[in-house]
Amino acid sequence: DRDRLAKRILPRDVWTFHGLRPANRPERRLALAACWLSRPDFVPWLDDWVCQTETRPTPAAALLGHLTASDEYWSTHWTFRSGRFPKAQPLLGAGRLHDIAVNVILPWLYARASADDNTGLRQRVGERYFAWPKGQDNSRLRFVRQRLLGVRRISLRGAAAQQGLLQVQADFCNRTNALCDDCVFPDLVHRHSLEKR
Incomplete structure (x- = not known):
């Protein structure tokens, strides 16, 4: 397989590899996207999923299950030239799947609903977004919480709150x-609170 695919490798200067973990290499990300797009039901499933009122076990778990993919070659290799590892590795971890759901899939579904002027679907996507569970904590979230709240500890209720904090930071x-x-x-917060009174 490696020899057959080697001629498709893009020039090295096209890629940025500095600081990348092997599991996050662009070759593996492209392989994952190819897995998704090669499935004829990928987009129709997303359309059905966002409209379902009851999803078992949860909407988030169902979407993350749909986004999980494996590939015979890429599940066992970091690069085209790397050796095969003994145990298959996921193409994407749970944390990154969560990030893709919140930052790519849900906004894309919202944009499609907006382009079609479908108010009901737009509202449904919004409900999914605001009900989405929070993701992993990270240094950026800790930084902005410390700046805004000092030593007080608060628990963010969902991904939308985390995204809001990241936007405040930016x-x-x-x-x-x-x-x-x-x-x-x-x-700005003070003026907004006065306007709400």
Whole structure:
């Protein structure tokens, strides 16, 4: 297989490999996308899934199960040239599957519903998004929680809250210094709370 596929390798300067874990290499990501797109039911299943009112065991588990794929070659290799490892490895871990659901699949379904001017479907996708369970904690989330809340601990209820914190970081925390000098976020929140009264 390796020799047959070797001629399809893109030039090395097209890829960025610095700091990548072997499991996250682009070759494996492309193989996963190919697995998804080669399944004739991939998109129709997503359309059905988002419209279902009851999904067992949960909507998140059903979608993550649908996104899980394996490939005879890529489940046992990191690269075209790497040796075969004894035990198959998933093409995507649970954390990354969660991120793809929240950052790619649900927004894509929402955009399709918007393009079709389908208010009911748009609302249904929104319900799925706001009910989506939170993902893994990470340094970016801890950073913005510490900046906003100090030592107080709060538990985020879902992925939408995590995405909101990441957006606050991108829009505000990344544009000020470590002391938060001249940060406009506190004033924005204060003005918004006054408008709601």
